[in-house]
Amino acid sequence: MRMHLVLLLLVASSYFSYSQPLKTEKPTVLFSLNKTPTYADEFIYLYKKNHQNKSEDFSEAKINEYLDLFINFKLKVTEARALGM
Secondary structure: OHHHHHHHHHHHHHHHHOOOOOOOOOOOEEEEEOOEEEEHHHHHHHHHHHOOOOHHHOOHHHHHHHHHHHHHHHHHHHHHHHOOO
8 A cells, every 4th residue: 555655655656747838928029910919839830840841941031021920910800800700
């Protein structure tokens, strides 16, 4: 019985020691539409997802072009929601 308790404590302590720490810093707001923030993390995730294994796409011009497309997309989504779609 004592051995089971020790084993349980060891497993529990190892589980908690490997858990992720809480994120304490605020996410960076890239822009806001109608007081709804859009975070930089979302843009970065989508850019990396859509440009995998293409190192030439990580230039300032390409990122700015994608940012314009991303802003237009968010504007269309905001307008669609305002129209009840």
